[in-house]
Amino acid sequence: MKLRYFAWVRERVGKAEEDVEVPGGIVTVGDLMTWLASRGEEYAYAFANPKVIRAAIDKTHVKPQAAIASASEIAFFPPMTGG
Amino acid sequence: MKLRYFAWVRERVGKAEEDVEVPGGIVTVGDLMTWLASRGEEYAYAFANPKVIRAAIDKTHVKPQAAIASASEIAFFPPMTGG
């Protein structure tokens, strides 16, 4: 599964994207954030407050409850500030 | 007192402006419209439905109840359609 990070999530994780093998039992986007936070100091920092992080599955906004089973690309980023 | 007419009020009266001596007893803009309507066929036509005619005293919108005593210029016109 491809993960992408933007803005300060990208800066904290230290990379813009990566391919990961997600272990069994990780069902939702929220589960994925909890698991990512356990992967090391930089992830713990990036996902310290998952409530403020937004997610998209295959380039569509989703809620933390969304299932990741059929996802090929999941992105994490702060609230948008364009316009 | 100078009277000015615009749009279809002007067309019906047949002139853009005129100076009139307003007889005593004509106190309000509404009174003035009633008196004007009595001045001939073209005025009767122009002021047949005073409810749809707007008025301005010295270039400021006024209601039919407005007193004309201190006016130097009174204008009559249909509802505005600019913009």
Place this chain on the structure above:
Amino acid sequence: MTATSTVRIQSEPFDAAAEARKLSGGRTDVGALVTFTGICRGNEGAEPIAALTLEHYPGMAEAEIERHVAEAISRWPLIGVTVIHRHGRIVPGDDIMMVATASSHREAAFAAAEFLMDYLKTRAPFWKQVEKPDGKVWVQAKAADDAAAGRWAAPGKHEAAE
């Protein structure tokens, strides 16, 4: 805040984009620029029109627009406002009028532009006559425009005429 304002009534065409740009050019406090351009359409209802002619009340038209521009500046944090309204004969595709508003933030720029448009439609002494195939016809005022202007009425505020 002191806002710059420009109000012009003229028979000549104008360059809406250039006029709007004057509000933001050479400064870095404008974050939002809203431009409304009113354009002469080629039809009125279902009927084609050859042109429209705008009559206005000289002196009063400028005063009314300037009064509403001043009110917009007092209501919203604006940096600049421009209103230009043509009179005379205008053919389809040509610009009739424009409103441009500049502010640090978009909410003020949008609100002020809509406020000014609603008031121009219902309070500025201009009258449109259109040339239809069967003759010249005065455009009727629309109840929807009065309703739109009504939404800006400040509580306790008194207008001289509705």
Place this chain on the structure above:
Amino acid sequence: MTATSTVRIQSEPFDAAAEARKLSGGRTDVGALVTFTGICRGNEGAEPIAALTLEHYPGMAEAEIERHVAEAISRWPLIGVTVIHRHGRIVPGDDIMMVATASSHREAAFAAAEFLMDYLKTRAPFWKQVEKPDGKVWVQAKAADDAAAGRWAAPGKHEAAE
């Protein structure tokens, strides 16, 4: 009604006036043209900024904007819509983005432009970073922008994320 729509995301500057004019040029059914231009300010809050850098999510940014343009076209009688949003480094005074809407009547043009701006601010995947004297800072999302976007929610309509 079929409306024309243009969505572009680019690092290059654009000519907002020329882009807006494409919506009304060569036709006589456009009566109202609204152009919003978002401009890079020289300050963020009370602090001066040297520039801002816009990061975006390629592919998703276009898709989100196109989805909202389609929704605007389904909600209001529009003739044309153009949205252009830059990414990369932008200095104060330069344009960041634009929305232009063309319709026969002003209400639709204004409403659609405001709707698109509110959604762009809160749903399009762009992130602003500003260069302040003491370093680069990510711009915080504003609760006021979420509230502004919320006013367009259709009853019974479900958004994938808030």
